[in-house]
Amino acid sequence: MCFLLVALLGPSAMQPRLAGAGAPFSLDVGASPYVVIGLTAAGILLGTAGLGLCFVAVRRGWRCPAKGLMVAGVLAAAAFAVMPPIGSADHLNYAAYGRMAVTGHDPYATRAVDMPGDPVADAVEEWRSAPSVYGPIATAQQALASWAGGESVALTVFALSVTNALAFVLTGLILHRACRTPEGRLRAALLWTCNPLMLFHLVAGAHNDALAICAAVGVLAVLARTSRPVLRAAAAGVFAGAAGAIKFPAALVGGGPALRMLLGRRLTSLAALAGAAAGTAGLAYALAGEHAFDQVRRAANSVSLATPWHLLDAAMGVNQHRVVIRIGSLVLLAALIWLLARALPRDPQQDPDAAEALAVSAALVLAWLWSATYALPWYDGLGWAVLALLPWSRLDWALLGHTAALSLAYLPARDPALIGLPDDLMWLVTVLRSDVIPWLLTGLLIWAAATALRSARPRPVPAPARSPRGSAGSPG
Numbered sequence: 001m002c003f004l005l006v007a008l009l010g011p012s013a014m015q016p017r018l019a020g021a022g023a024p025f026s027l028d029v030g031a032s033p034y035v036v037i038g039l040t041a042a043g044i045l046l047g048t049a050g051l052g053l054c055f056v057a058v059r060r061g062w063r064c065p066a067k068g069l070m071v072a073g074v075l076a077a078a079a080f081a082v083m084p085p086i087g088s089a090d091h092l093n094y095a096a097y098g099r100m101a102v103t104g105h106d107p108y109a110t111r112a113v114d115m116p117g118d119p120v121a122d123a124v125e126e127w128r129s130a131p132s133v134y135g136p137i138a139t140a141q142q143a144l145a146s147w148a149g150g151e152s153v154a155l156t157v158f159a160l161s162v163t164n165a166l167a168f169v170l171t172g173l174i175l176h177r178a179c180r181t182p183e184g185r186l187r188a189a190l191l192w193t194c195n196p197l198m199l200f201h202l203v204a205g206a207h208n209d210a211l212a213i214c215a216a217v218g219v220l221a222v223l224a225r226t227s228r229p230v231l232r233a234a235a236a237g238v239f240a241g242a243a244g245a246i247k248f249p250a251a252l253v254g255g256g257p258a259l260r261m262l263l264g265r266r267l268t269s270l271a272a273l274a275g276a277a278a279g280t281a282g283l284a285y286a287l288a289g290e291h292a293f294d295q296v297r298r299a300a301n302s303v304s305l306a307t308p309w310h311l312l313d314a315a316m317g318v319n320q321h322r323v324v325i326r327i328g329s330l331v332l333l334a335a336l337i338w339l340l341a342r343a344l345p346r347d348p349q350q351d352p353d354a355a356e357a358l359a360v361s362a363a364l365v366l367a368w369l370w371s372a373t374y375a376l377p378w379y380d381g382l383g384w385a386v387l388a389l390l391p392w393s394r395l396d397w398a399l400l401g402h403t404a405a406l407s408l409a410y411l412p413a414r415d416p417a418l419i420g421l422p423d424d425l426m427w428l429v430t431v432l433r434s435d436v437i438p439w440l441l442t443g444l445l446i447w448a449a450a451t452a453l454r455s456a457r458p459r460p461v462p463a464p465a466r467s468p469r470g471s472a473g474s475p476g
Contacts, residue, residue, distance in 0.1 A: 002043030003200045004076075007083040012036040013419045014412045015086045019123060020152025024084045024161060033422055037411050040087070044411075047196030048404040054190050055396060066185035070176060073193035074169050077203045081165035085157065085206035088413035089125040094208060095149070095156040096121045097132040098142030107132035107139055108291035120146070123153045126415040133295040135245040136288035138208050161206045167214040168203050169193070174214070174221045175388050184389075191388040191396075197403050201378035209378050212250035213385045215243035219253050220358065220389065233261065233269040237276025244277070245284035248296065249368055250382055251277065256361030260353055301326060302374045305434045306409035308442040309373045329373050336367035336449070343452035345391040362386045366395070370402065370445055376413065377406035394455070398448035402441065409437040 010026040011017040013033035018024070054062075085091045097107040099120040112128040115121035132139060141163055149156025172193035179185045192198060202210045218239035223232055236257060244251030254277060261270035285292050301322045303313045309325050316324065340363035346355035365386050369379060380403040387399060411428055412419070421428075 002039045002046065003086065003196070003204050004079060004083075006031075006036050006039050006043075007080060007086050007204055009036060010084070013414070013421060014040055015084050016089045016092060016123075016125065016414070018084055018154040018157055019119060020149070020154035020156075022152065022155050023158040024082055024154060026084050033419075033425060037425065037428070041408065041411055043200065044197070044404060044407045047200070048400060048407075051190065051195060051197070052397070052400060055392070055400075058186065058190070059392060063182065063186060066176065066182065066189040069186070069189035069194040070172060073172060073189065073195075073199065076194075076199050077165045077168055080199065080204040081161045082158075083204075084154075085161060085204065086412075087201065087205040088207075088410070090413075091157050091160055091206045092123050092125060092153070093127050093130075093132075094134075094138075094142045094160050094206075095146065095153055096124045097134065097139060098144070098146030098156065098160075100132075101139055101143035102146045106289055106291060107142075108289060108294060119151045120149075120153055120156060125418050131291070131295045133299055134208065135212075135247060136284040136292060137242060137245040138211060138247065139288065141208065141211060157206065160208075161203075164206050164208060164210045165203050167210040168198075171210070171214045171217050171385060174217050175385065178217075178221055178224060178389060187392065188388045191384050195384060197377070197407060198381055198384055201407070202381050205378060207378040207381075209247060209250075209381050212243050212246035213381050215239050215246060216250040216253040216382060217385050219243065219257070220361070220386075223257055223357075224354070229266070229269050230272050233257070233273040234276040237273040237278075238280050240273070241277040241280025241282075241284070244281045249365075249379075251281070252364040252368060253361045253382075253386060255364045256357040256359070259360050260357040264353065299374065304374045304376065305429075306406055306437045306441070307373060307375050308438050308445065310434065311438045311442070325373055329371050332371040333367050336371055336452075337363050339449055339452040340366055340395070343393075343455040344395065345393045347391050358386075358389050362390055366399065370398075370448065375406060377403055377410060380406070394451050395448065398444060398451065401444045405437050405440050405444065409433040 006012070006014050008026055009015075009031040010028040012031045014036040015026075096112050099118065100107040100110045100115070105115070108131050111131055112121040112124040134142075142160070145156050145159035145163065148159040172189070175188040175192055176185050179188050201207060216239070219236045222235040222239055236254065240251050240254035243253070254273065258270060258273055261267075261273065303309050303322070303325060309329065312325060312328070313319075313322075341360050344359040344362050346352070346359055362383075365383050369375065369383050372379075380399065383399050384403075387396065409432060416426060416429055
């Protein structure tokens with residue numbers, strides 16, 4: 001309710017003003033930064049506490065029908081979709097890149113400042129000098145929204161919000177179908193469709209991560225549902241390539257099945273998976289043009305304020321030793337993959353090969369999220385989606401803490417100077433985001449690594465007896 005109220009109140013420090021008539025709809029009461037930031041912080045804390053209490057209750061035997069939670073999540077997503085996005089101004093960037101595409105400009109070589117006088121490009125806030133960093137399929141979505149919205153920022157953003165909300169709901173349905181037991185479907189509903197933090201960031205925030213996650217989850221769903229193994233692998237490769245052509249890290253979910261195919265010497269299936277993924281992503285990027293990777297390469301060395309790497313960056317001199325930080329993040333990534341792949345739970349009633357593939361995919365995703373030098377709270381959506389297909393574990397708490405901490409760090413995720421953040425709230429950036437959260441995430445990372453080390457499995461789960469029922473965390 002806190003997030004819905006912030007969206008309903010209209011333009012504020014948490015919600016950019018949208019020019020143009022029509023949807024999305026909100027009031028315009030001129031809410032103060034203290035009110036909207038306080039409401040958002042309360043929503044984050046209450047949502048985190050509520051989800052944590054659900055974790056505890058489920059472990060103690062509490063059960064409820066997953067369909068009720070699914071319906072509640074879908075209704076919340078629908079409500080957010082018809083109101084202006086809150087939390088950041090990224091949707092203004094999406095609208096501008098779509099506007100560039102439909103007006104004949106290359107979003108990967110054009111900046112908002114290069115289109116003075118354009119009503120959509122002029123609405124961009126802090127990223128006015130940055131070309132698009134998003135994949136070509138995301139650009140296609142942005143172009144479609146721009147075609148629908150024309151010169152109206154409001155209608156363009158509304159089209160973006162609707163498509164992102166639909167992707168979020170579709171992901172929830174895929175996860176629901178992938179889990180065959182009531183316990184598994186309850187977990188999927190709690191971790192995804194009715195997860196208040198994901199509803200806030202991905203739906204209320206209108207972030208295009210929802211599209212990438214939908215394609216990524218499709219990889220696991222296709223592998224579970226198609227009968228012929230080679231066709232199954234090829235179809236999964238198409239989804240993996242599409243996920244990577246929206247946001248490149250989303251293709252990580254294909255790593256688990258690929259590794260299992262390699263270790264099982266199913267080279268034909270592996271070739272089909274890799275070939276389809278490379279072909280899909282390659283075709284999309286080829287159509288996007290030669291500049292499609294330019295901004296991605298520049299962004300690769302970025303360090304965001306709320307990550308533990310910011311502490312090291314500040315200690316060594318900001319921007320002075322980014323190579324050291326990049327090497328350190330890769331080493332940490334490798335160590336976390338090894339730890340998490342051994343520690344993440346497998347359901348003994350599930351086919352062992354499928355269980356291993358899911359665990360490795362989750363390990364790749366979580367390791368990337370926790371070792372990245374640049375992290376924002378909505379990036380965690382990919383981790384929640386993949387983790388929803390595994391059994392309950394203590395590592396659920398690590399992701400909950402990670403998402404909650406980053407959510408508090410970016411209150412709001414907008415340039416304080418552009419929104420006129422009062423001086424007595426600047427501590428949210430200079431203290432909370434830059435100092436408190438990086439240390440908090442450092443401690444959380446150490447705890448997660450220690451937990452994974454204690455829970456490490458030295459060998460795969462033995463093959464179970466065949467059962468007509470799927471497991472709680474099974475993809476089918």
